[in-house]
Amino acid sequence: MPSPLSEGPKPVEITRANQHDIKIRWKDGREVVYPARFLRMECPCAVCVDELTGRRTLKESSVPPDVHPNGIERVGRYAIQIYWSDGHTTGLYTWERLRDLIDKIPGG
Ligand SMILES: [Zn+2]
Helix, strand or coil, rough: CCCCCHHCEEEEEEEEECCCCEEECCCCCEEEECCCCHHHEEEEHHHHCCCCCCCHHHHCCCCCCCCCEEEEEEEEEEEEEEEECCCCCCCEEEEHHHHHHHCCCCCH
């Protein structure tokens, strides 16, 4: 069984675009800036999304406007974990998800 994790795009560099936003340079040369609050709102963890229905339970109003990563940690070879300034740390952002999110970035 081929592993889906061995396929597809991978980041070569994960940095800060500025004080808040995250910038990822992908292996295919694409550079993408992910606005911090946008990423926070797209957190895929079980606290933010109902696992049974897939419905987002996280409310816009519960996330501070200036939310930003206090830390970014790589998880294995497939994801990053973001330590948000609002105390939320349970979301894993896989490469696959981060690629999917490119199309949803506001104004991008
Ligand atoms: Zn979450």
